[in-house]
Amino acid sequence: MPKQVNHEERKRLIAEATWRTISQVGIEQASVRTIAKEAGLSLGALRYYFTTQDELLRFSMDLVQERVQARITTIFEKGGTPEETLCDVLLEVLPYAPEHQLxxxxxxxxxxxxxxxQATENPDDIYHMVQVLLTQIPDGTLRAxxxxxxxxxxxxxxxDGLAFHALFRPERLPKERLRHVLVHHLNALFVRPLAIDDK
Amino acid sequence: MPKQVNHEERKRLIAEATWRTISQVGIEQASVRTIAKEAGLSLGALRYYFTTQDELLRFSMDLVQERVQARITTIFEKGGTPEETLCDVLLEVLPYAPEHQLxxxxxxxxxxxxxxxQATENPDDIYHMVQVLLTQIPDGTLRAxxxxxxxxxxxxxxxDGLAFHALFRPERLPKERLRHVLVHHLNALFVRPLAIDDK
Structure with missing residues (x-):
């Protein structure tokens, strides 16, 4: 079904144009018109996919979450030790690469x-994710x-604090530094500490 | 100089109206016109104090920092132990009361x-504040x-992560819980740990 694939591809391109627009002018100013221009589409063409700004913003946010989730799934599939996996998963939600910053x-x-x-969003995502990760980690990984x-x-x-600071000060918090802080913190919880300069 | 006092008072009221406006409509939509309305002033009366929106936003932000600084100064003047002082100062930058949430x-x-x-702001404030606090704490307070x-x-x-989460989930993170997390974290650094349910 090549036509459907094209539609999905175009929605993805629109979502990415939405990210760039939000990044440039802020979410309050990210009108459907501005986003259409950034995506190189007519307003009508964009409205074929997204009838309201809310729908478009929601899809764009969902795509952020999908991408992070895909990276996390890859880490679980790699099958490292529970300590390495936890560290790598948490590192994946930090903006250590330019595309993650966006x-x-x-x-x-x-x-x-x-x-x-006053919308009901899901600001607990990180909290619940961490809670699930710590609860489901194999017995004997965390200290009694x-x-x-x-x-x-x-x-x-x-x-979330590291993410926020890395967004503003990427030069102070490159990937190695983020990993260092994270490993230092996790090692107080682990029975078998990770090496600080593991990778 | 009662006239000058009135001017200062009016600037403070305008700054507070700015906070409420930002809180209600977001900073991108917080026009000078909207803020004047919220402050119950004519556009001309507001422009007597602030000629540009940037100037107004800057003054309003400075007032946030001044208030936090005033609360921190009060804590230092109270003269508790170094451990209590550090904990209380950090708690003061967290949004545990409705006015702090704003x-x-x-x-x-x-x-x-x-x-x-892309403005050059001061996002390092918390980092530098913490760095100064930990560097200047009396010898023998922190573990070797x-x-x-x-x-x-x-x-x-x-x-900053706790502040962000408490903003969205005040019911999960009331003052006692914020203090508990903070004391638990600090106790790993202190020679003489604080009691968790200290106050």
């Missing part, structure tokens, strides 16, 4: 916009006696 | 807007052998 910026803009508009709820709250805050 | 929301909006407009740069990066990320 994702992260769009994500923060969307979150703040959702806050302003840890308060998993408390450690989830702390680790989720660390990850 | 400050924090305006702060995040301003940061994201500064990012979009800590990497202060690394711990500053980690603590700054934790604080």
């Amino acid at each position: 994702e992260m910026q769009v994500w923060f803009q969307f979150m703040m916009s959702a806050y302003t508009s 006696g840890l308060d998993i709820e408390l450690e989830s709250e702390r680790l989720a805050a660390l990850v | 400050e924090m929301q305006v702060w995040f909006q301003f940061m994201m807007s500064a990012y979009t407009s 052998g800590l990497d202060i740069e690394l711990e500053s990066e980690r603590l700054a990320a934790l604080v």
Whole structure:
């Protein structure tokens, strides 16, 4: 079904144009008209795929989440130790590469916009993800006696805080530094600590 | 000089109207006209104090920082132990009370807007504040052998991450919970740990 594939491809291109537009002018100014121009489409052509701005923003945000999820799935499939997997998965939600910076910026803009508009969004994603990761990690990986709820709250805050700071100061927080901070933090939880300069 | 006092008071009221406007419609939509309406002033009366939107936003942001700074100064003047002081100061930059939520929301909006407009802002404030706090804490408070740069990066990320999460989930992160997470984290750095349910 080549036609359907084309539609999906075009929606993806529109979503990416939406990211660039949000990055350039902010989410409040990212009108359907501006996005159509950035995507090189007529307003009518864009409206064929997305009838409202909300629908377009929602699709663009979902694509951010899908991409992060795809990278995380790849890490799980690689099948490292539980310690390496946890570290690599958390690193994957941090903006350590230019394309992740755009994702992260769009994500923060969307979150703040959702806050302003009092919409019911999913700001717990990182918290719940961390909670699931720590709960489902194989027995004997984490030190005995840890308060998993408390450690989830702390680790989720660390990850989002690092993401926020790396967005503004990529030169202070390149991938190696982000990994260093993360491994240092996780090693206090692990029975078998990871090497700091593991990779 | 009662006249001057009135001017200062009016500028403060305008700044507070700016916060409410940003909170309601987002920083991109916070026009001078909308803010004047929120402040109950004519556009001309507002322009007497602030000729440009940038000037107005900058003053409003400075007022956020001044208020946080004033609360921090009060904590230092109280003269608790170094451990209590550090914990209380960090708690003061978290949005645990409704008026702090407004400050924090305006702060995040301003940061994201500064990012979009490629302006040179000061997103290192928390990082540098934490770094100064950990560097200047009396000898013997922190465990020997800590990497202060690394711990500053980690603590700054934790604080901003908690602030961001508390903004969206105040019911999950009331003041007691924020304090619990913070004390748990700091106790790994302190020679003499704080009680978790200290206050």
